[in-house]
Amino acid sequence: METPTNISYIKRTPKDYSLSFKLQVVEEIESGQLDRLHADFKYGVQARSTITAMLRKYSAFVWENLSIVSMFNTSEQKSIELEAKVKLLEKQKARAAYLTERADKKVIVFDMLFDLAEKEYDIEIRKNYKPELSKTSKKNIKKQ
Template sequence: MESRIKRTQRDYSLAFKLSVVEQVEKGELTYKEAQRRYGIQGRSTVLVWLRKHGRPGWSGWSLPTVRGVDMDRQGKALTPEQRIKELEVQLKEAREKAQLFEAVVNVLEKDYGVRVVKKPSGKSLRKSSSKG
């Protein structure tokens, strides 16, 4: 039987949080299993970590995975056709979000005179300092 250690919030290092997030995202654990295994008391603590430190766009409301297999709401494995349909819905939502963000940027620029600089994909805005 696993021993459970009750923890306080200050016990959670960033490395620990990232490790838990990675395990949940890979499907090795559900967020509830992670809570039990690591003695995390807050009901939504792991979900908050997933939203904050997980993959971009992680919402927590997508279909669950069990050990890397995509599952439907009744716990049955998804067929490739069902998975494709789910991904098409997610793609449509992502495109709609992108259009919304573009519209917001246009309003900011036209109506408020705010210049929005878009970060080129794959490049950091931070200047690298080279010390020799």
Template sequence: MDTSTPTHHKRSQCDYTMGFKLQVVDAVEKGDMTYKQAQKIYGIQGRSTVLTWLRKHGKLDWSQPTHRIMTKSPQSKETPAQKIKRLERELEDE
């Protein structure tokens, strides 16, 4: 009988340098990569770590949420068949 206690593997927490954080934030804000791509490329474990860095150290204003209102265009009432025909006509015109 095995009497050893089960071992629990504690996830390690990394401390990143300020220079590293700013490098990641700069790359994301330039559009070189998304924050999820940055997590994967740089091996950052936390799901919201890069987002937190963007809010703290980024140049974008995160204080005001953006509300986007989608207007309904006349094309939004098209059936799929109507949309296909319209797109085929536009393609022929090209």
């Protein structure tokens, strides 16, 4: 049997991989079935940085501070993973607090704008709902 003699090297970039492929690789690494080094060999990814880029973009886990570790779950690895999860949760909490504060400021600004527009143009922008029932609701209640 003859072997092909002119096998050419095709350089691939992260754009060459489909989204489903990237998510599958990330899921296998996160679940502990593979580590980053073995994922390169299993799937034929040419550069370790490609796997790292996939993890940074599609993973819920923070991978910047971790080195390549074995697949065995040691206590040291578990503590590193837990520390990374704590950091991620702290980042998410800080982001949520920032967004809440920003939303509160927007509400204040919009209220000021509505007040200014109502004064300047002498129109009612806000609806004033009264706690009492409207006339149509009262009629519906009497019919029943």
